[in-house]
Structure formats: structure tokens, C-alpha cells
Amino acid sequence: MSYNIRLLIDCPDRKGLIAAISSFIAMHNGNILSADQYVSDSGRFFMRLVIEGEGFGLRKEEFGAAFTPLARQYSMNWQIYYTDQPKRVAILVSKQDHCLVDLLWRWDAGELPAEIPLVISNHTNAASRVEAYGIPFYHLPVTKETREEQEDKILELLDKYSIDLVVLARYMQILTPKVVNAYRQRMINIHHSFLPAFVGANPYHQAHARGVKIIGATAHYVTEELDAGPIINQDIAHVSHRDTVQDMIRIGREVERRVLARAVRWHLEDRVLVDGNRTVVFE
């Protein structure tokens, strides 16, 4: 089966980096399909290379040994992904299912290169929608008292299904550091405001009370601090005095769906690198 290779690199910027990397690829007869590069203000170099699998001289199991000396020389962090090994995604959701339904439809339509082995919810309402796609649905209800226990079950499932990416598709529970740390930079949340405005609960109510003329949504990696992780994507919609909180919720659903789907697709295509609390997105 034909596939491509995606190589992500970040390291201190130095002269000759691109030459060194691209020569390494050329030496092994690799055909570079696309190359993106960025140097941050603080002098850190980020790169994303897509190499054609066919004809590339290094087998999957050989790449690491061959690339390590170069990586060491330049103090690189690097990751390699193969498009014939799509990421395995778990979606967590609560009652609001618009993001879930949207992701499932896009996945089914081929927009999201992933496997979705399971959906987890603390409610039951989305069960039939999920199962219609042939995806196992796990109902893990939660109360203040059972939080830890429920999270352990979640972690167990994520582990059992070898999950690469956790998508919080309007999952309205705050996760403890235990879970957050286990999926650092591998857990995407959609927050229904243009962060950093309206952190926390009921952002549309907050927005309406403040009388804003735009509402928005933010997809970000989850960190310990609530709604403060690296932002991947944001967008907004215009509202007017006529829009009630209910209208904002309706309008916002559309923005949330779009923003989350884009962030998830970018992550699945290995387009997102993290630079401290900022993201580098090679669109």
C-alpha cells in the first residue's frame, strides 16, 4: 500500500539545518512532497517534511537508527508518522452532541484520516448515533464522589484501545492532572468562546451579559490550567442585540463544529507542533 512519511522536527536554529536534513533524505533516495519550516522569535527551528514512502531507502524499522546521529548533532526533538498507520482517536462527549455528530460525519466522509475505536460519554443520549457508525459507545457516568474512579475507567479504556488522540467534543467535566498528563499534547478540547475571553462555565451567558458583538470558539490542547493550553484554532461569528443567549448557543454550535474539526484534522495530519504555550500550525 502506498503511503507517505511525515517527519516533525524542532531544535535550536543553526545554519545548515535544512541542508543537513534534506540531504539526509536525498541520500536515502527520498522524494520530499512538501516541506514547511519556521523559526520562532526565540530562535527555535520547527520543520514538517512529507516524504513519499515509495522509493524511500529507509524501512520503518531502520529510520530511527539512521536518523539518530543527525538528530543528536543538532539536539533535535523529532517524531515520525506513517500515513498508513492512522492515529487512533477517542471522542469524549457529554449531552451536547453537535461536535460529536459533526466529527463522525466528517470521519465517515473521509475528511479525518483516523480510526475511531470508541466514544465515551457521561450521558447516554448519543449512544445510538455513535453505534450507527459501528463504533463502540461507553457510558461512564460521573459524580463528584466517583470522579477518580470514572477517570480510571477512562484511562483504562484509552489504554486498552491504544488511543493516540483524545478529543473532548464538548465533554463538560474537568479532568484531573492524572489524565491531562497522560495525554499531554494529545488531548484537544473545544471551548465555546474566543479565549482568553470567557474562561470557564457558560461563556455564551457571559458573552450576552457583556454585550459583545462577536462570539467564538477555541480548540486547544488541554493543560492543567483550565482553558489555558496552547491554542490550535479559533474562529468567530458576528452577533447582534437581537441574538438571545439561545441564539448565541445555536450560532456558536456552528463555530465550535468548524473550529474543532479543523484542529483535529490538523493534528491528525501532523501539522501542529507545540512551542511553549503557543502552537506552530503548518496548514
Added chain:
Amino acid sequence: MSYNIRLLIDCPDRKGLIAAISSFIAMHNGNILSADQYVSDSGRFFMRLVIEGEGFGLRKEEFGAAFTPLARQYSMNWQIYYTDQPKRVAILVSKQDHCLVDLLWRWDAGELPAEIPLVISNHTNAASRVEAYGIPFYHLPVTKETREEQEDKILELLDKYSIDLVVLARYMQILTPKVVNAYRQRMINIHHSFLPAFVGANPYHQAHARGVKIIGATAHYVTEELDAGPIINQDIAHVSHRDTVQDMIRIGREVERRVLARAVRWHLEDRVLVDGNRTVVFE
């Protein structure tokens, strides 16, 4: 000279309000050119009527006496404006002159129905640009020590020129309540962020540090609390990791110009009513 009449009304909502008002106009042979109406969640009625001046049976000096009984009956706040008496606008600016230049160009092109009798700045750099339009330019420098004195001079000038609207076109001084109160709902500020995010100084630096993917601008009426007054207009632009603070400042200038100009035009056309800390904008 042909002119139109703009009647703004707000009062508690009641049955028969539109009939009462439009019948009053019809009784005096008025031709309604446009009518906009809105009832807030809290049950307050807002209306903007544009009536053709020609043929209307009430002279300017007669309207008040004729309308007052109806207004009293319904507990109306009301204001009336005549398009042959354009508002008189003062622009206050500091070093950054992009909003000023934009407003002057639009005014000259006929986009802003107003008179601009003066521009005030705490710097001198914009003087020649302003004077090229034949508009008096006042340089009123300010330090911590001279703030009160300078504000008194500003108030004196605003008074002398019978100013109806004060536009803070990137005027980087915080005004004291004395000035704010004198021009309540008649003073528009442009803040260079999508409020309520990034209140206060250096919002683009704040935005860059937070790693947001959108930047924005907000035009609002000035109140005592910094950047917290009723919002008239907001818009955003998308940014990426490649955009430095300087890029954000450049991109933001465009958003600021657009957002401020729209808010000022709406105010000049009597399209903005204030509902607590929110605005009703009849676009």
C-alpha cells in the same frame, strides 16, 4: 434644503406602541422612510424612525410640544435629529494616526455625515495631515502632573466648538470621570483587542504571549471603568504563528480602522441606542 428626521425612542414595551407612534406621524402627514424596532429580553422597547422632512406637518420648533403628551403617556425617552444638522465631531489622537487618517479620508469622501471642527492630540506628528483638510489642530501635551489642567483645556475646546461626539482614535490617555461624564454615550473609543480579552495596555503583546489565532478591535462608548463600556462594533483578523507582535500591530491597524469607522458612522446616523451596558444597533 431637503432633509430627513430621525426619531429615537425607548420605553417599557406595551401593546399598541407602534400604532400610537406611527399614527402620530401619519396624523401629521409624515412619510416614514424606515422603521426599526426591537424589544429587549427585559421588556424594553427601542425604535428608530426616519421620516421625510418634506411634507411633514410639524416644524422643528413644534415637534416637542406636539410629541410630549404621547411620550409621557408611554414613559418614553426620545431624541430627535435632523439630517440637515450634522453632528459636530472632535477627534482625539496620540502618536498612532492610522484611525485618524482613515476617518478624515472617509469624512472627505462623504462617508461620515458630520462636521469635524477640530482635532486634539497630545503629540504634534499628525498636525500637517489634519491641517491639509483645513481642520484646526490643537496640540495639548500631557504629563501625570498636568493631566487635570490638560483635560480642562480639552473640555473647554469641546464646549467652545459645541461638540456632539468625541472620537478617541487611539488616544492613549485614560480620561478622568469628569470628561467621561460630560460625554456619556457621546464618546467612542477604539480598543485594539476583542474585548473583554486583553483589557488595558499593549493588547497585541498580550495576544502574542497567549498565542491566540485571532486578533481584534472593539469600538465602545467610554465609561468610568476601563474598556468596559457598551460595545458598538467588533471585528477580528486571523493570525498565525508566523505573525510577530509587529505583524499583529500592522494587521490590527486595519481592523481598528474598519471597526471604529463603522461605529462612528452608525452613531452619526443615529443607529445606536444604549440598553444598560449593551447597545442596540439598527444597521
Added chain:
Amino acid sequence: MSYNIRLLIDCPDRKGLIAAISSFIAMHNGNILSADQYVSDSGRFFMRLVIEGEGFGLRKEEFGAAFTPLARQYSMNWQIYYTDQPKRVAILVSKQDHCLVDLLWRWDAGELPAEIPLVISNHTNAASRVEAYGIPFYHLPVTKETREEQEDKILELLDKYSIDLVVLARYMQILTPKVVNAYRQRMINIHHSFLPAFVGANPYHQAHARGVKIIGATAHYVTEELDAGPIINQDIAHVSHRDTVQDMIRIGREVERRVLARAVRWHLEDRVLVDGNRTVVFE
């Protein structure tokens, strides 16, 4: 059951129209919840009134007789709708089901005040998705030879189910004047370009060939002339040289969904009036 009344009017503009109409409503003890009004360049008056059902003195069966004399006096076209009688919508679709799925989800989420008694397709692939919502799915395949016969079956079904609005949710067959005339101003199509650019087949291929930097979608009422009917809503997305035709199709799906859903919602809420080949949309 509590309901509202929507009254749509268009007629030659005359003095006193708003007074006459609103006084009529007031006389019958009606509470006007919202009123929108517009006078076109050509001097035609358009109005949309929403009146609270409760307390209104005219019963459904009485309204016509009571209103007709006024309507005659001002040469009004008028229509009245009751929110407790939601419109009955038929969706026609071909292979591409993204607009269909989106409409069904929104309908299920309460965003679209309608009944959807059936979906018709010339393909079978969407059957299970439709039936999951408990909606009958009719498969009516069509070839050049059977077009007339198939259209007759469509008309029969639309008639049988008393359909008020036909939505062509990427239905890729050109309908004959017979069908078009039967649902004039009651049939909405989504075209996958920003009309009038790229009329007809394969607009994304056309767009890619032309090298445009935006793609778009247009929802319009269907008329005899292909893609030339009154436009209800349009929107766009930005694209770059990196976007292939396939990318444009993916990006476009999102725009199509959004544009069609908005047009359908506006129609269902009786916000769209037709003014020649233009629409008046009271958002």
C-alpha cells in the same frame, strides 16, 4: 398551545401604511413582538410583523375577512403564517449527503421549525441515515428517458405529503419548468459557487482552473433559468494555491451546509420576501 402569528406584506409604498397596519393590529388587541420594514428603490413596501397569538382578537379563520378591506385599499400582497403550523419540508438529494445530514441534525436539534415528512433521492446511499430519524426515504432513480415519469412521481409525493417547501440539498438533476412552477418561491437550491460565477456543472473544477482565492456557495429560489433565481444567502471560504480540487470540495461542503441551513431557516421563519429577482431578508 402558545403561538405567534407572522404577517408578510408587500405593496406600493404610501404614506400612513405602517400606521394603518399597526392600528389594525392594535384595534384587535394584538401585541406586536417584532416589526421589520423596507422600501425598495422602486418604491415597493415590504413588511414582516410578528404578533403574539395569545390575546389577539382575530381567530385564524376570521383574519382574512377582517384584513381584506385594508389589503385591498393599499393593493397589498399578504400572507399569514402561524408558528403552531410549521411548514412541511421535503428534501431532495443525490449522492452527496453532507447538506442532508446537516439539515437533519439541525432539525433534530430544534434549529429548524418544520416537519420533514419525506426525503427523496435518485440514489440509495442516504437511506439509512434518513430512516434513523424516522423519516420515510423514497428512492426515485432517473435517467434521461425517465425524467418526466420520475418528476411526476416526485410531484405526486410532494402533493400527497402537502409539502410547503422543497429543499434541493445537492440534488444534481435539473428540474423541468413543470416542477419549478409548482413550487415557485417554495423551492430552495444550494449551488456550490458564489453566483453568478461558475454557473452549472463542476464549479469547484472551474474555480480551480481559474485560480480563484475564494470559493463559495449560494442558496437561491429555483427558477426556470439555471442558477439564476433570487439569491437568499451566500458565503465564501478562502483558499490558496495549495488547495486541490478535492480540498475545495471539502472546504466547500462546510460553506454549502452553512449557507443552505441559514436560507432554509430564514424561509421557515418567514423572513424572506421576493422582490423581482432579488430577495428581502428580514434577519
Added chain:
Amino acid sequence: MSYNIRLLIDCPDRKGLIAAISSFIAMHNGNILSADQYVSDSGRFFMRLVIEGEGFGLRKEEFGAAFTPLARQYSMNWQIYYTDQPKRVAILVSKQDHCLVDLLWRWDAGELPAEIPLVISNHTNAASRVEAYGIPFYHLPVTKETREEQEDKILELLDKYSIDLVVLARYMQILTPKVVNAYRQRMINIHHSFLPAFVGANPYHQAHARGVKIIGATAHYVTEELDAGPIINQDIAHVSHRDTVQDMIRIGREVERRVLARAVRWHLEDRVLVDGNRTVVFE
């Protein structure tokens, strides 16, 4: 003076291209500040490299000789630009001066890295605005009879001032192939519609007549065929039934200014490569 070097390359795609080019730069001790690359559907490779001037081992006069063998080997088209030699821009304008004023302001504010040695107009109204920036203004009126003669004068001026880029900032005359050919891919026009819709005269009137809900603007390189050259940038604004042709003209001015300024800046920063009738824009 510190400067950067911009190297633009296009050639048939081949394995090892990036390695060959970046190794060439590394061999000469060049520090690559940014690298963008793209392979078109048709298999053509496009690249933009920015190299730090300081420390680069090839002097300006040496680069050509050193790079030619590599360029020949890969059949490259290539161009090199130095940021200490900004492009020389001539602006052509007719009566409408909003794009001109905007470009001049941006240039003065440092947004456009260029020299502007002259402005040419077939009208006189913009003279004082141009001269306020210390830029020579040439009035070259034109009639059907004098077109050729006037164009010769234009060409003479462009030649005399060693112009690199001609910006048609709402210059409402159609230029003959003689001028077009002399500045192929070096002449940018702003058309006031979202092309390919509304080619030619009075696009806002056309847009209003068609009843569109968006209007737009397109910046493109000028070719012999009217409004058909490679598109660099496009954007739109939403309009409603309330917007008259005059409103559209006002709203459109804003879009035109933005779209043209962006296209000009991209060209000045050597971000635009032409691929047949399409552009590759490395933003």
C-alpha cells in the same frame, strides 16, 4: 546596512531539489531565515528562500555565476532580490482615489517596502494628496484619440524612473498590449468584484441588479484579456437588500483597499510566483 536575500525558483519537480538548493546555500555559509516550497498538480516545483545577507559568502555580483550551473542542471527559472534594494513602484489612478490614499498611507507607515517615485493620473484631483507625500504627480489626460500617445508618455515615465512594479489603483483605462507586455507579471490591477463574476464596467451596478448577498474585490496581474489575469488576492463583504448601489460602492472601497494593499505587499516581498494563470503566494 543589514539586508536579506530572497531567492525565487521554479522548475520541474525532481528528487533532491531541496537538498541541492539548501546545500548550495549552506556551502556558501548562508543562513536560511525562511523556506517555502510547493509542488503543483502538474509537477512543477516552486520555492522561496530568504537568506540572511550578513555572513553569506557570495557577493551580489558573484551569485549569478555561482548559481547558474545548478540552475541549468535542474532547468530552473530563478530570480534574486535584495531587501536593501526595494522595488520602485508607480501608481496609476483615475478619479477614485481611495486605493491610492490607502497605499500612500501604508507606504508612509512603513507597511510597504518600496520606493514610489511617481504617481500618474488621467485626472488632476489627487495631485495635492500625492504631492503632500513629496511624490511627483503626473497628469496625463487621455481620450480615445490620444490613447496611444498617452501610453507612450506613460511608458516613457515608467522607463525614466526605472519602475519595477506598476499598480493600477482604480485606473479606469484599458491599457493596450504594448503596455501590458512591457510589465507582464509586474503590473497589478484591482478589480471591484469577486472575479470571474462581473467582469468589466460597473460591477457594483451588475451586482445590485443580480441581487447578490456578497460583493468583493480582486487583485490580479494584468494580461491582455480584460480582468482575466492571474489572481493574487480576493476578499468579500456581506451586503443585504438594504444596500443600494451607493452603499455597495462605499462598502466595496474598503474591500478594494485591503485586497490591493495585500497583493502589493506580497509582490514587494517577493511572495508571489506565477504558475500559468494561477499564482503561488507564499504568505
